Amino acid sequence: MPSRPTAGGAYKMVLVVRGELRLTAGKAAVQVAHAAVMLYQEAERRRAPTLEAWLAGGQKKIAVVAPTLDAMLELQRTARGVGLATVLVEDAGFTEVAPGTKTVLGIGPGPENEVDRVTGGLPLL
Numbered sequence: 001m002p003s004r005p006t007a008g009g010a011y012k013m014v015l016v017v018r019g020e021l022r023l024t025a026g027k028a029a030v031q032v033a034h035a036a037v038m039l040y041q042e043a044e045r046r047r048a049p050t051l052e053a054w055l056a057g058g059q060k061k062i063a064v065v066a067p068t069l070d071a072m073l074e075l076q077r078t079a080r081g082v083g084l085a086t087v088l089v090e091d092a093g094f095t096e097v098a099p100g101t102k103t104v105l106g107i108g109p110g111p112e113n114e115v116d117r118v119t120g121g122l123p124l125l
Contacts, residue, residue: 011054012062013039013108014119018072019065021103027096028104028125031089032063035106038087043109048085054109064122072105079118084110 015032017023023031043051054060066072076086087106093099108115 009053010060010112011050011057011109012060012112012115013054013106013110014115015061015063016066016072016075016105016107016119016122017063017125018069018103018105019067020069021097021101023096023103028063031091031103032125034089035087035104036061038089039085039106039108042085042087046085048109050109050111059109060112062119063125064119065125066105066122069102072102075107075118076105079107079115082114082118084108084114084118 013036015035017028017032040051042048043054066075076088079086084107088102089104089106091097091099091101091103093101097103107118
């Protein structure tokens with residue numbers, strides 16, 4: 001079931017960086033930016049009802065860290081299971097990691113309480 005706006009609720013997007021890669025700050029920032037743009041495009045494509053609420057609420061974005069690829073993929077399964085949009089960023093391989101390396105999982109935008117149930121236990125980046 002897709003997420004729907006709730007009266008007076010807050011909305012956010014969470015960007016989960018794959019910690020085991022130990023990306024430099026600049027590389028992590030760029031990969032997080034890719035995920036945010038991809039999620040926005042996906043929300044527009046799906047005409048997601050949460051998009052307007054998220055935009056109106058200041059486009060809240062949180063960056064967190066998952067320890068491993070397996071942990072990141074489990075978060076993706078969980079998020080999809082509750083109806084949240086997800087994207088995976090795969091690097092082109094020009095700088096720090098091999099081509100096709102999954103670097104960031106993007107989740108949302110969605111109701112903050114739903115997103116927090118999936119990612120609330122992760123440490124901030």
